Amino acid sequence: MRHLYICVLVLFASALAVYSQNPIINYSFSADPTARVFDGKIYLYPSHDIESPVARLKDWFCMEDYHVYSSEDLVNWMDHGVILSQNNVPWVERDSYSMWAPDCVYKGGKYYFYFPAKAKNAKGFSVGVAVADNPSGPFMPDWKPISGIQGIDPCVMVDKDGSAYIYWAGNGLRMAKLKDNMRELASEPVLIEGLPEGFKEGPFVFERNGKYYLTFPWVKDKTETLAYAMGDSPMGPFDFKGIMMDESPTGCWTNHHSVVEYKGQWYLFYHHNDFSPEADKRRSVRIDTLCFNADGTIRKVKPTLRGVGVTNARMKIQIDRYSEASKKGVGISFVDEKNKFEGWKCELAKVKSWVRYNQVDFGTQPVQEVKMRVKSLHGGTLKVEVADKEVAQIKVPACKDWCIIRESVRDVPKGIQDVRLMLQQGGAVEIDWLGFDAVPWSAGAFETHQYRNFFAEMGYSQAAIDAKLNEVFNEVFYGENKVYFEVGDSMAYISDVKNHDVRTEGMSYGMMIAVQFDRKDIFDRLWRWCKKYMQHQDGRLKGYFAWSCQTDGTRNSEGPASDGELYYVTSLIFASNRWGNSSGINYLAEAQNILDCSMQKTGMDAVTPFINVEQKLITFTPTGFGARFTDPSYHLPAFYEVWARWANDGRSRFWRECAQKSREYLHKSIHPVTGLNPDYNNYDGSLLNSGGIIGDAFRFDSWRVPMNIALDYSWACADKEWQQEYGNKIQNFLYSQGLYDFKDQYNVDGSPVKEVLQAGEYKQLRHSLGLVATSAAVSLVCTDVKCYEFVKQLWEAKHEPYEDGYLDKYYDGLLRLFAFMHLSGRYQIIFPQ
Template identity: 55%
Template structure:
């Protein structure tokens, strides 16, 4: 996997050339990603997000969303993600204004042996549209190369395209522009087959955008971000048909507790579990126009209603004990004696660290797969100016002590290896705690 501590320039090269991305939340830490649409093709999950970048002179509008291209990421286990590189860029689409930097939330759908990638942006020809419209790029593979169509879809003005194919084979396109709209698509997936319908039974006050529709047990769920108060929260409505009438049912995810103004999402069932893909500004806490994609598990109640999703740092999937375990993406953290900080505030793509202030600090990380074959050592990337002692346990305070590690004095990061005093096969929680009253910092933990 891509080392989270590579210099920024290497991260930028990975953005261009493809490579591995991170697990836990956010799932990508070497670039900004937002507005994720997740699709399962041939037993693998593909995430099609938008790609936030920072504005520079002559490249985008300062203080606003700046997006010039799209990447696609894929995973077989929702833990190890591969960046397949750029699949569509603004200056290689015939109808797109090449300096618009407005390649916003996309979608992708498979039909008739082809992959259809839908994306909104600003056309160079204002007679096509004075605002956003939606185009399509087509490929033989989910990772491209994608060939953009020469013109956008006629009759669509807006952003956030979402495609749904019903059980009878009829395809639908949804999008937003003040309201949320839906229309049938022709068999060729490139043209509307009906006039757009305004889904006007949704909330009338507050911005609505980002539609994502799916069907489950005969019920059609229309999900969307909505500004009920100050920032977007994720809501849903249900119907017995793809174009409504819809009945508003409730909230999938509350507003961001830290004030990230947008949220944008998709839902996916994969290997008999539902997941919510969404975004937050983890890697840019002071500027919410640079977002990062997250995943959390989603559950339905017996009556078909959606149980509200509480955002986590841990995310989903199992972490191999032999990989670097990022404790800062914790499941639980002590209320005193421990906190999370960026490794480098000047380059947040390097990720985070866990900081123990004293012997009251501990962190719990769920879902570590230790396997069957006995592991013998543990390595910590750690730093303690005055020295410290760190303890690792499996399954909490009553579980076996895996190791007690002495961290030598030093003001630089060190990789300290220590023998394991116990091994417990299978999948367990990992609890790491400080046993001394001197500060100690941990970047990652790895077993061998």
């Protein structure tokens, strides 16, 4: 058996998943969860605890906005971002930080979001409503709260006959019927009677088999239990039945919940202060299954660490969220006490101590290795069992810092199985996580602000990684093979040397690289050259850039290529976020100008927006025939996510829709077997069938797609299952052609091209460095262990002339640099400083 261990002092490979285990959201606090089923998905509407920025709420609940999350499997949760914020609601007292427990329901084609907050010039809380066409928003809040309600924690139930009822807490639990407009009370509020004495809040009402359940947090002694009553109608009377969840064993003062049926199983969503044990005003959402007795009463729910859902074996398994453990020798503690969102570690302290994790899906293909993050002062041996069958023994070296260990496995059963980890011999071993095969990350940097250092995972030292990255950067900008040339004391350009021109592609790439490396000097020089020579300042092309110029600035073509504009806007927004807008260039205004000029194009002069407004997809070029189709390699959905957050151009909703449409388009554009895509195609993903050499085959433009998908995975991780399948497919195809032999041009079905597209003055199929680079970068999404071989090939590859003397300093050089940035965790979202 082969084994590999990697000890690193700094390794960004700790727990980053949006947990399938409890709690389910691990990068921010979330509380008071209302779960609803819309369109076959679970949508989760929690409140959002934060550390108070104001002294008056230092030790109290502090909430400024609401997020919404969705899931199809209760394991993978997508954060749709902020849907409502305190200072965007007309009637809410500014900076009151009182956006407490919400709810959301559907009726008559609309989604109604109910929330409590402190109203302006009023005492206590009021309840408002915001309306949307989609469960993830955007939600438009009404200008005033609902008249007749003073209190918190609204819950709305839409009964089978379409009637709606609202429940809330305020000097007891109260209820009323809603009018059909869902914004006004249709009856006077009444106090719900027949409930036990003591503080009650957070009512949640649901119907099952003709019975109506009123559930609520109730302080029986010192902290809140979850209790319930039952009735025969939505407004009772309700007969108190008892407790459905006991008080927190760790003393968390509050609990708040919802109950939902999903795919034939009932679930209880609730909260606990897992990530903030020292402060129970910052809580996190959990899920556990809920069951009923034959008479309809609720069986008491016991909180678990494991939570619910089936975990993919090829993702990180947080073994500390176990389903069962030995009675002695198992300890759980935070990986990093200073950053508890890093999650927990499990310590097996005694020989024969063990933990079991249930419901792991090994799929239909055999796994090849187990991978885990561990450390041990004295070393030890771990035994891995799947379905009570030993599949590996792992020798953990003495390592005071975290180590990533890879070990081959044998005869692992397929399908859904339990995994057990036991300390076989030696000293105590701490385990952060384990998984099988390549184990990609499962949350994006928009959420986590962290990036995967793939090179470090493979065993390269951080010093070697930094040196290699600097070497590749310097080669592009200053070395013998440089493509960056300074002009005077204030400008510079990047040249496609083999074609003797300057392109918006290379210039915008250079700007993105410069802002990533915090090189304002390079960025500003490139932008000034673009502004002077390439950007149209008036006329029908105003705001767009001439895609190709000579090195003296003379334009070879007046028309734009849309990928240049795409990168210009994103890099300028990042520059604004990093350096501000008061150092001589207003970067944000320049980005907004490009977007505004583009979106104002009407097509009357054969010039359109570079994002097709109807399709919500990027054009090949926004002029002439090029506006009728697209280029798969132009699709970077995560860039639109950046625009939605920070362009501040009033089009956030449109840009988010563009991101979703772009991901959907890629599904249709890429061959389902080979993973290859054409250089150009129609908006519906079909081939152009243009008959020309460029268009229908996988050639130079197409190389960028694997790296672009890796970027979307790394930043947004909003389409991870498909992206993982894609990464495995394209690497499998290239691997089948020979890891060190695959060519740079194919038909999309993998067959050889009949005619070779020339590069510069050379016309030959070759094993191009640019494709070597991008096929390695896609390893960030892959689950198959062959991805390590692709990354190793890139690390060892030289940028030097091919056998026929051809050397592509420009395209190969830039793609190589981008790939090294990706795989070292240095291609990042630049948040506002």
